[in-house]
Amino acid sequence: MSLQFSVLASGSTGNAIFVETEEHSLLVDAGLSGKQLQSLFTQIGRDMSKLSGLLVTHEHSDHIKGLGVIARKYKLPIYANEKTWHAMEKLIGEVSTDQKFVFETGKVKSFGSLDVESFGVSHDAAEPMFYVFHHEGKKLTLITDTGYVSDRMKGIIDNSDIFVFESNHDVSMLQMGHYPWSIKRRILSDVGHVSNEDAALAMADVIGDATKRIYLAHLSQDNNMKDLARMSVDQVLASKGFYTGEQFELYDTDPKAPTPLVLV
Structure with missing residues (x-):
């Protein structure tokens, strides 16, 4: 089993990070257009339709710009804490109820053998949080904003x-x-x-x-x-x-x- 990742884009114009194991693949934030995200996935040789889910850090536009578009297009589940959901629902457009999942700050959610630990950070958003990915004794940390x-x-x-x-x-x-x-x-x-x-x-x-x-x-x-x-x-x-x-x-x-x- 392996844990791989790519920082697809990072900066004030848009943020997205891809994380995968042999069982699951996740996108952390989708702060670019659907077209831009598709191009970035092509560049790393991955298929966006194969994603297991979308993890959201917070509701600022450079982190959720393309979120609603790709969630609707590929019927992907979205994971965010309750305050972030309240803050971003009107920003991402209509998303089916069965695609909305609450991932509370300070909790761990498992995707097969991949454990995702969320933790709070200090940023001017509703309830910003980032993630540590644990897999087979390896540890990948994402911490910005x-x-x-x-x-x-x-x-x-x-x-x-x-x-x-x-x-x-x-x-x-x-x-x-x-x-x-x-x-x-x-x-x-x-x-x-x-x-x-x-x-x-x-x-x-x-x-x-x-x-x-x-x-x-x-x-x-x-x-x-x-x-x-x-x-x-x-x-x-x-x-x-x-x-x-x-x-x-x-x-x-x-x-x-x-x-x-x-x-x-």
Whole structure:
């Protein structure tokens, strides 16, 4: 049995992550158009109609834009917590009752041999949550869209084999950029997004012997760059005694191109 995944798209323009075992395949968020999602699936050699279900993190448009479209087209079950359901129902259009499932924060839902653990994060949505995938002793963590990483979150995600970790912005770029102060304040707040440096400090607390790959995700198109994010994270981790290329590798994600399917 194997656990594989691909970050299909990551960023403020749309987010989607594909996770599969030999028994089941799941899509976490569908923040792009149906056409875009179809193209991304084709690029990784997978068929969207074979999905077992759709997992939702929260109701912001860059996470649910194509959700209703593909759920209706392929008759797919959707899993979200109650508050997220209430917040997004009018946004995704009509979905059949038998496709709606409640997946509460802090619970575990099993898809065959794949156990999906949900956990709450700090973001300005109804009840945002992300996921840890457990399979045959392997652990894949997805954590973006949070203003900070609490000790509770760290305890849940600790020593994952692979992390898909938010590294949203460079603080200096954000502060000097063109965004109005209200948006800058929201991004920098405890319910906004994690900066490169804060992401790295959190990573230093959860990297373990099992950790082999870290993907930097949800980079701001206006307030970050791939090279800058990687350099900033590298420097902070090195100051904490963690060296990229020795114990683990750092990888980019992209708002338009999927990462290759990787075995966890």
